Amino acid sequence: MTEPSKVIHVRNVGHEISENDLLQLFQPFGVITKLVMLRAKNQALLQMQDIPSAINALQFYANVQPSIRGRNVYVQFSSHQELTTVDQNSQGRGDEPNRILLVTIHHMLYPITVEVLHQVFSPYGFVEKIVTFQKSAGFQALIQYQSRQFSISARTSLQGRNIYDGCCQLDIQFSNLDELQVNYNNERSRDFTNPNLPSEQKGRSSQPGYGDAGSMYALQAGGARAVAFPQMANAAAIAAAFGGGLPPGVSGTNDRCTVLVSNLNPDKIDEDKLFNLFSLYGNIVRIKLLRNKPDHALVEMGDGFQAELAVHFLKGAALFGKRLEVNFSKHPSITQGADTHEYMNSNLNRFNRNAAKNYRYCCSPTKMIHLSSLPQDLTEEEIAKHLEEHGPIINTKVFEMNGKKQALVLFENEEQATEALVCKHASSLAGSIIRISFSQLQEI
Numbered sequence: 001m002t003e004p005s006k007v008i009h010v011r012n013v014g015h016e017i018s019e020n021d022l023l024q025l026f027q028p029f030g031v032i033t034k035l036v037m038l039r040a041k042n043q044a045l046l047q048m049q050d051i052p053s054a055i056n057a058l059q060f061y062a063n064v065q066p067s068i069r070g071r072n073v074y075v076q077f078s079s080h081q082e083l084t085t086v087d088q089n090s091q092g093r094g095d096e097p098n099r100i101l102l103v104t105i106h107h108m109l110y111p112i113t114v115e116v117l118h119q120v121f122s123p124y125g126f127v128e129k130i131v132t133f134q135k136s137a138g139f140q141a142l143i144q145y146q147s148r149q150f151s152i153s154a155r156t157s158l159q160g161r162n163i164y165d166g167c168c169q170l171d172i173q174f175s176n177l178d179e180l181q182v183n184y185n186n187e188r189s190r191d192f193t194n195p196n197l198p199s200e201q202k203g204r205s206s207q208p209g210y211g212d213a214g215s216m217y218a219l220q221a222g223g224a225r226a227v228a229f230p231q232m233a234n235a236a237a238i239a240a241a242f243g244g245g246l247p248p249g250v251s252g253t254n255d256r257c258t259v260l261v262s263n264l265n266p267d268k269i270d271e272d273k274l275f276n277l278f279s280l281y282g283n284i285v286r287i288k289l290l291r292n293k294p295d296h297a298l299v300e301m302g303d304g305f306q307a308e309l310a311v312h313f314l315k316g317a318a319l320f321g322k323r324l325e326v327n328f329s330k331h332p333s334i335t336q337g338a339d340t341h342e343y344m345n346s347n348l349n350r351f352n353r354n355a356a357k358n359y360r361y362c363c364s365p366t367k368m369i370h371l372s373s374l375p376q377d378l379t380e381e382e383i384a385k386h387l388e389e390h391g392p393i394i395n396t397k398v399f400e401m402n403g404k405k406q407a408l409v410l411f412e413n414e415e416q417a418t419e420a421l422v423c424k425h426a427s428s429l430a431g432s433i434i435r436i437s438f439s440q441l442q443e444i
Contacts, residue, residue, distance in 0.1 A: 006054045007078035010044040013037070014071050015106035015138070015251060018160045018169060021068045022046060029057040034083045037171065039104060039138070047083045071249075099148045100175040101155060103141045109167040109252050113187040117141055120163055120170075125150020129180040131189045138253065144180045167252070254308040257285070258300045258329040265320035266294035271341035274299060275348070276425040277418070280437055281313060281362055282306020283351045284343040286334045295322075300334045302351065313364045318415035319422065348426050350435075361437055365414045367394075368439040369421055374398075374405040375430045383407050386429050391416025397444045408444050 010022065019035055022044055026032055030053025036045040048054040058075060066073050101121075105112055114130045121127050126146040133140055145151045155172045162169050182191040186199045261274065271287045274297055278284055283302035290296040301307040307328065315326045334340055343349065350358050371383065380396045387393065387409060394410040411417040417438065425436040 003077065004051050004055055005077045005079075005081050006048045006051045007080045007083055008046045008048065008054055008057065009076050009078040010046060011042070011074045011076075012071060013042050013044045013073060014069075014249070015039065015042075015169075017068050017071065017073070019171075020160050025066055025068065025073075026057050029053050029060070036083060039106070039171065045078055045080065045083055096174055096176075097148050097152050098174040098176065099145045099151045100177050100180065101143045101145075101151050102173045102175040103143060104171040104173075105139045105141070105163070106169045106171060107162075107167045107252060108139055110164055112139060112141075112163065112168060114190040115187070116163065117143065118190070118192070120158070121145075121154050124154035124157060126192075128193050129182050129189075129191050131180055131182060133188075142175055142177065142180055250308055250312050252305060252308070254328070255304040256328045256332065257302070257304055257307050258298055258331050258333055259307050259311055260327050260329040261297045261299060261314075262293075262295060262325045262327075263322050264295045264297060264324065265322050268320040269297070271297075272426075273422040275341075275343055275346075276422045276436075277314070277319070278310050279343075279348065279350050281309040283349040284346070286336065286340045286342050286344065288334050288337075288340045291339065298329055298331065298334050302349075306351070309359075309362050313362060317365050317418060318413075319418050321415075350437075361440070363438055363440050365418045365421075366438045366440060367412070367414055367417050368408055368410050368441055368444075369417050370437050370439040371407040371409065372404065372435045372437075373432055374407060374434060375432045376405050378405060378407075378430055380407070382430065383409065386427075387420045387424060390420040390423065395444045408439055408441065410444055 008026070013022070019037060022035060022037075023032060026046055026048070029048065031049040032046060033049055034045075034047040038044060048057070054077065058077065061075050066075060103117070112132070114132065117130050117132070118127055121130075121143050124145075127143060128146055129142075129144040131142045143151075143154075145154070151174065155174070158170050159172045160170065182189050182194075182197065184199055185191060185195065185197040191197055259278075269289075271289060274287050275284050278287075278299050278301070281301070283306065285300040285302060287300070288298045290298065299310070301310060311326050311328060314324055317324045317326075336342070374383075378398070380398050383398070384393050384396055391411050391413070394412060395408075396410070397408045399406055399408075409417075409420070411420065421436045421438065424434070426433055428434075
């Protein structure tokens with residue numbers, strides 16, 4: 001362990017964790033004088049008033065695993081003995097008041113435009129200019145007030161709060177810029193003192209050096225619709241399903257829809273079996289098995305959020321004697337062809353209806369599967385006979401909910417349950433097409 005310091009280094013600080021969360025973790029041990037969130041590294045530095053306070057905190061958390069919002073965080077003494085500067089961003093200077101604010105938005109389930117930001121920040125004083133852009137730390141904005149007092153009031157009131165319930169959390173610093181240069185009035189930048197500025201023609205950021213904000217709200221050829229965050233159409237369903245907070249490790253901001261699955265068992269896998277597994281996490285557009293790499297496949301999901309759920313929950317899952325490797329593909333989509341299977345219009349896609357319910361049931365593979373759409377007169381024996389080829393069944397339970405026959409089936413391990421799901425979802429049982437998903441229940 002590094003020699004004792006009043007500065008504590010915190011790791012695994014996800015974007016769902018706020019400054020206030022960290023303060024609550026360490027305030028019982030003494031006064032906290034400084035806090036720096038290193039968002040790009042998922043880390044934080046926190047300075048106690050004295051070394052004994054820091055020692056007490058680390059001794060306590062050596063025996064009790066600190067956890068915030070379901071995520072374990074890891075603490076140690078920092079190599080710094082003192083935090084002298086707040087160097088979080090090239091446009092920010094931390095606590096020295098300025099009329100321009102640098103705002104970073106975390107856990108962004110809804111698209112944030114200039115209009116949304118103006119609505120949030122204008123109650124605290126006259127907002128002159130807003131510029132938005134995309135950086136490695138996430139979606140950011142610079143907001144220029146008419147006076148420094150307005151920006152101080154806004155930061156005091158809004159720091160750490162959410163724009164929408166459970167998402168779009170504000171992380172606010174004072175900027176070190178003196179004046180914002182705005183060339184266009186559009187959804188990415190606005191000069192409220194000059195309404196006659198033209199709207200931008202190309203997807204370029206109007207603020208030099210702030211990255212390409214155009215990718216955030218890029219339009220398809222012909223301007224058909226916004227495509228960078230297609231999951232935003234489901235934002236309300238997502239927020240409701242996850243109770244306003246995403247599973248730890250899921251950002252909600254991924255825009256890559258295609259995933260690469262490798263280490264498959266080529267002798268037992270096919271497109272429909274992959275569909276049955278990946279459709280648990282979103283609608284499937286198309287699937288392609290790579291003929292030159294028989295243990296690889298591409299799966300195109302309905303949107304980037306669904307792809308992120310699939311990568312998060314299926315990485316390392318066991319199937320047909322293999323551990324699946326699931327990563328985002330470099331290909332934005334799968335080109336249609338003779339060797340691709342189309343599922344865009346399949347009525348087996350689960351997220352066309354009851355999206356909120358389906359998001360709520362997203363989880364990694366478990367030993368328990370849930371069967372629905374069952375015939376009313378089906379018995380436990382018939383269910384067991386339908387599934388027993390995939391592994392020993394420990395227990396079954398048939399029940400009714402809202403007048404519909406359903407069942408729970410417990411296998412010895414997750415791999416057997418996963419095999420049963422990929423092979424028997426959408427299969428026919430006693431004249432009915434049954435539906436199978438994983439259950440998060442531990443026992444029947």
